[in-house]
Amino acid sequence: MSETEHPADAGVTEVSELDEDDRLKPEFVRAVLDAVEDGDVERARDLVEPLHPADIADLFELTGHEDRASLAHALSGLVDGDVFAEMNDYVREDLIDALEPQEVADLAAELDTDDAVAIIEDMDAADQREVLRAMEPDDRAAIEEALSYPEESAGRLMQRELIAVPEHWSVGDAIDYLRHNEDLTTDFWEIFVVDSRHKPVGTCQLSWILRTPRGIAIADVMKREQTLIPVDMDQEEVALRFQKYALISAAVTDASGRLVGMITVDDVVHIIQEEAGEDALLLSGAGDGDINEPIRDSYTARVRWLIANLGTALVAATIITMFEGTISKMVALAALMPIVAGVGGNAGTQTMAVTVRALATNQLTRSNTWRTIRREIAVAMMNGLTVAVVIGTAVGLFYANPLLGAVIATAMLGNIILAGLSGVVVPLTLERLKLDPAVASSIFVTMMTDSMGFLVFLGLASASGLVG
Amino acid sequence: MSETEHPADAGVTEVSELDEDDRLKPEFVRAVLDAVEDGDVERARDLVEPLHPADIADLFELTGHEDRASLAHALSGLVDGDVFAEMNDYVREDLIDALEPQEVADLAAELDTDDAVAIIEDMDAADQREVLRAMEPDDRAAIEEALSYPEESAGRLMQRELIAVPEHWSVGDAIDYLRHNEDLTTDFWEIFVVDSRHKPVGTCQLSWILRTPRGIAIADVMKREQTLIPVDMDQEEVALRFQKYALISAAVTDASGRLVGMITVDDVVHIIQEEAGEDALLLSGAGDGDINEPIRDSYTARVRWLIANLGTALVAATIITMFEGTISKMVALAALMPIVAGVGGNAGTQTMAVTVRALATNQLTRSNTWRTIRREIAVAMMNGLTVAVVIGTAVGLFYANPLLGAVIATAMLGNIILAGLSGVVVPLTLERLKLDPAVASSIFVTMMTDSMGFLVFLGLASASGLVG
Structure with missing residues (x-):
């Protein structure tokens, strides 16, 4: 990266600790942790002292769960409220758990209300009470008021210090x-x-x-x-x-x-x-999707989604089962059917990603809903025609069976148009129902493109007289 | 939404034009466009005059391509540089195309360098030259210097006006x-x-x-x-x-x-x-994914991806073809195999979304690469075991065939672990190769989970003596 050539690029901390992308170098992180492990607190502190609070926070994030408490112990005093305010939620919780209520109260007292609230709001109720009891009455009142507002509301986010x-x-x-x-x-x-x-x-x-x-x-x-x-x-x-x-x-x-x-x-x-x-995380069902999240939480969030996905896959399997007779007469259908479902699913995901983004940024409103639906159907038809021609020709030639080519081309066209339609209509409907379109859309859209992909392809194969 | 009860929520413009989510109401947009269509320029201007520039920009975004020029004509004078600076790139290009170079030069002259550059940088070279020629020498020099920096660089983004x-x-x-x-x-x-x-x-x-x-x-x-x-x-x-x-x-x-x-x-x-x-857009191959993008551009971006996807689907189909003998002996395998591939694909997408996000936010660096890989494999094993038990039991009971249940459970476990591994290793490898992990990861991960899903399931079915 050419920016490292600039002497001016020293930035907030000295060049040697940060790589060209402004991240702490692994060698630096290693050096600090080695010093802590060797009991050389002096050296660890010398290394960390020049860092910006945001970089000290990063240091904790880059350190494994098991080493964080000893690192915090070695750096006590350097890890102030500003560092905590910059820290990833999960890493912060991890550290806060290791501190005494009085220490947490002291940290929070240094901060503006919003940052203090961010530290305290995730503690469990009993710890919260203890920390609040240890605070000055003024600070305490401000934080208690902030905590009285709903989570993720402006009241939690604001600071009371203003002019x-x-x-x-x-x-x-x-x-x-x-x-x-x-x-x-x-x-x-x-x-x-x-x-x-x-x-x-x-x-x-x-x-x-x-x-x-x-x-x-x-x-x-x-x-x-x-x-x-x-x-x-x-x-x-x-x-x-x-x-x-x-x-x-x-x-x-x-x-x-x-x-x-x-x-x-x-x-x-x-x-x-x-x-x-x-x-991206919600559409894939990855929950919070934070690499610092406890493994148990990641498991719970993701497995729920995979089980739901298993359900939609079973629906698709049931449809295939209905056509077992057709497949047994022409096993090539079994090899080809996942293509129709897979590419359709991909087309649906594209439209869905675009729609979810447009909804989230307030670009797609009731004023342009119909225009957007027409637009997405137009794109889907163009995509569908292109892919249908490619796959139809390839299959027709490979199997020397023009009817098979025509069947897969028609099924592909139909499924991609359906994918485009459901990719825009499903998120819009969820939004209208006041549900988060990013959370639930992909289960519905995938079910649609999978099931209908198999149904249309196998149904056409059966009805067209292609087999038996 | 309770916020509408607040008299204080009038915000920047009057309540009547904006809905509770701060978007222009469809009735308002309709009223403006009707006035323009009726030639009642006075009324259209009266309606739009009180709006914040950001809302006037929204008005153009919510108006169809075909009506934008006449709207701009009716509102001339109200649509100033600030409005253009707030506008979606595609809509702005659309409008700028309809203006004379001198008009664009006048608009740009009102703005700070960064906003003026944003307007001018997307014009084609000939138009750009004409606009620059129409500008004051000072403004022109500033813009020409900004344009000399690479696109999407700090030089394009900065303003020269400072203290x-x-x-x-x-x-x-x-x-x-x-x-x-x-x-x-x-x-x-x-x-x-x-x-x-x-x-x-x-x-x-x-x-x-x-x-x-x-x-x-x-x-x-x-x-x-x-x-x-x-x-x-x-x-x-x-x-x-x-x-x-x-x-x-x-x-x-x-x-x-x-x-x-x-x-x-x-x-x-x-x-x-x-x-x-x-x-989310890049992972799905939706390109820029802007609903204001010209349909042709959306088609080009997305179809390229679908064709690539078709390629990976053909690889999977080839693998299935290798097992046609096995399938013809037990057609139930054809119904079950998409489950293994599909749920595996989903698990891969989850891990990939998490990894891509962590890379983009600089949370995942060389310092914690191994820890993150170990973490994702642990989550994948827990997910895999859970899903394997569920599907294995269900299939074993439904088909009254414990060996079939064991085969699908084993294949599912293997595929979900593989999905987790590739979901974290593929984006990391792309990043190390200085490629954007969001752009190319999902093609590789999907190919892996599809192909291996079919291979492991059908291979086990064949090797286990389940069929024939």
């Missing part, structure tokens, strides 16, 4: 307020302007404040059209809004419209990535 | 500079501190500037550890850095380390979403 100023202030008032109040948060990108009932009336980017003379009223600088996030909004919806309106931060309001928190884009980026990336 | 200050300035100097220079950009979140050769030496959040007394040196406020983005870095890598280090903006440097531009998180969010979401 809100009254609408009658001038720019100068706001600057003085920021300068003279030591204990305000330092990480903010916009300030929120509120009315006397603490309802947001506008947002003001810091750059505008810096570019405006002190005497101007803040109400004349702020942007009045704002995207407000209701505190119970689902995090996926929050992520879509941030993306659509290119937000850096947004005000969170309670049921009565009062400002209760702020969400910043850096907390949303993880969600955008997770929500967009989970389609 | 850079010398390291010897005080906070007060920086504030005065911002206040007194009218033509500086207004959209920035951090300022970059540079040395005398214009190399970045630190970054300073605006909140720190606002919270610090004017007399303090900027060098004492800024953060020295910064994540610098080399101008030729691939956008996927840029997105991963923004995510890993929770960046709001980052300095882009050229080969000699000089500051040449800035990337802000709102431009990266789209990439994070696209890159994370494309796994």
Whole structure:
């Protein structure tokens, strides 16, 4: 990668620990773990000290379950709240389990509400109570309130630390307020302007404040059209809004419209990535699909799906059984039938992946449903014709049996069109029923393309007088 | 959705145009298009005027290809550069094609470099030259320089409009500079501190500037550890850095380390979403998988994949053909063999989806490759045992043939373990060969699970003395 030639590419940590893709080098990870194993805590700490919190978090993720506790012990003090906030959920749970409630409380106290909540929300109820008891009353109240909102809602995601100023202030008032109040948060990108009932009336980017003379009223600088996030909004919806309106931060309001928190884009980026990336996992039935997930959880999630898949395969087998007489007269049919089912299944998966993605990104709505269905059928017909001609010709020639070629070509065309239709209609129907189209679509679509593939091919073979 | 109860949820545009998921209502889209069709331009403009640029862009995406030009004509003036910047690539190309070079040049001139480049980069060379000729020399030079960087690189993504200050300035100097220079950009979140050769030496959040007394040196406020983005870095890598280090903006440097531009998180969010979401599309061979893509392009991308799939299906068919003698003696085998192949294929897809995701997010590196392979084999063995017991018992009882049950159970166990192994090893190998694991993995894994499924099942049936 040519970027390594740049002296400027040193980035956050020194070049030697990170490879060209900004990942910790295996040699570095090995060196740290060797030092820990040898009891050379000093050396381990020297190695890890210069790392960015995100890289220390990665170090734990790259370390096996069995070595994490001793690594954490050796690095105590370096593994602060920021490191925990950056850590993979499963790895974090693993480590948190090894800590005393007081230690967890100390870590959480360093963090903004949203990061503290992320650490505490996955603990079991008894541990949670103990940690909360060990916290300062103020922090505790903030976290308890956050935990009172539903999981994966804006209320869990927001931080309560924000800057809100009254609408009658001038720019100068706001600057003085920021300068003279030591204990305000330092990480903010916009300030929120509120009315006397603490309802947001506008947002003001810091750059505008810096570019405006002190005497101007803040109400004349702020942007009045704002995207407000209701505190119970689902995090996926929050992520879509941030993306659509290119937000850096947004005000969170309670049921009565009062400002209760702020969400910043850096907390949303993880969600955008997770929500967009989970389609592939959900479509395959791999559950959370995290390589740090405990093996038992991965097994439970995946085997359930395989058993469901076994069910649809049995339906297909039953259809084949109905045609055992036909197959026994012409065994070549047995060799050819999986082709019709398999390629059809693949065509269905393509359409399904496209539809699920378009639904997830709000590109496919009621306004363009019919256009999209017509479009997918058109693509399916073109695909079906092409594949049918190829397979029909090949089979017809190979078996020197034009009728067999015609039968498999017709079955293939029919199955690919059916695959296209079900690949778009099944996810749309599930979405309309308020179910997640990524979760259940592929079972239905596969069942359709498998069963119908066998049925149409064997049915045509039988009806066309091809056999006996 | 309870969020609609909130008066505060009015968001960016008025409630009436958007549904509860923040998408334009079909009735609204219909009303605008009806007005355009009736020649009632006034009414169409009144309806669209209050919309956020992102929603105007959505309006075009939800409108069919055939109506877009007349819509654009009716809304001319309202469809500004911001709207184009928010628009889906295919829809934008569609519209840009309908405009005169001078109109495109005027649109591009309103925008930051990155957005202007996004509009111009997809035009064909002749149109691009014409548009560039119609631009102001300054804008033109900026765009031509951006276009000189590789597609999908940081150079294309960055804007040249940024704030850079010398390291010897005080906070007060920086504030005065911002206040007194009218033509500086207004959209920035951090300022970059540079040395005398214009190399970045630190970054300073605006909140720190606002919270610090004017007399303090900027060098004492800024953060020295910064994540610098080399101008030729691939956008996927840029997105991963923004995510890993929770960046709001980052300095882009050229080969000699000089500051040449800035990337802000709102431009990266789209990439994070696209890159994370494309796994499902690539794994299924659906290409770009955009519902706005021209039908011909969708056909070309998908049919190529289906033909490749047909090839792997033919390999499987050849294996079946080798066992035609066995099948003709026991036709039930023909009904059962797709079960072994199908469930195995599904298990392979699960492991593959997990592996591809872990590779894309830099969670799976050389440091934990072996641990991950061992993990996936363990999960595959547990899945395989479970499914084997279920199918073995069912088949043994249904056919009253314990040996048949044992054969299918053994084949299933073997195929699921093989699926798990290839599901993790194939993507890892492709990644090591610098190929995109999402693009090619599933062809190999499917071929493996299909062919081996048939081979192991029919081979065992034949070798076990089950038939004849």
